[in-house]
Amino acid sequence: MTRILHFIDSLSAWTGKAFAWCIVILTFSTCYEVFVRYVLDAPTVWAFDMSVQMYGALFMMAGAYALSQDAHVRGDVLYRLFSKKTQAKIDLVLYIVFLMPGALALIYYGYTFAADSWFYKEVSWSSPSRIQIYFFKTLIPISGTLVLLQGIAEAVRCVICMKTGEWPARLHDVQETETMLMHEQEDLRKLEEEHHV
Secondary structure, eight states, rough: OHHHHHHHHHHHHHHHHHHHHHHHHHHHHHHHHHHHHTTTSSSOOOOOHHHHHHHHHHHHHTTHHHHTTOSOOOOOTGGGSSOOOHHHHHHHIIIIIIIIIHHHHHHHHHHHHHHHHHHHTOOOOTTTTBBBHHHHHHHHHHHHHHHHHHHHHHHHHHHHHHHHHSSOOOOOOOOOOOHHHHHHHHHHHHHHHHHHH
């Protein structure tokens, strides 16, 4: 089971990291637009659309990656005080009630939007350059599928934790300093408990 969970985590991580390059494209296109607009007085007609599409692609395709790293924003004032089994029960209910229906809606309606957009070869109505957007709309059902797959993996983690009392191991990646310090403190606390026993 761990291999399957880690495969799903790896897929989410690979996708998130691949689409993280959108931020580089977004940065360069914005800098270019600022330069040509204010220095050369020759604004582009495509930079605004480029920034919207790059940011949208990054936002949608990084969702499963953030979920795999347990990095989504969470109001954990009370949650962190609960036992791991209670946390797992809460998470499982939230995944089933909120995440999975939302992901299924992204897949179902996103597929419809993308299919219509491909049929009409849709272009941006707000862009003077009439940039094509049908391939970007294809990312909606793809991102929904990735989030659903990662959500299933997280639900399985919850079930395992409810049975064992411990969260299954995750594939680790770069973490925020606050998270690293929190894990270090937990490790120190465990060492102290072992020495006192």
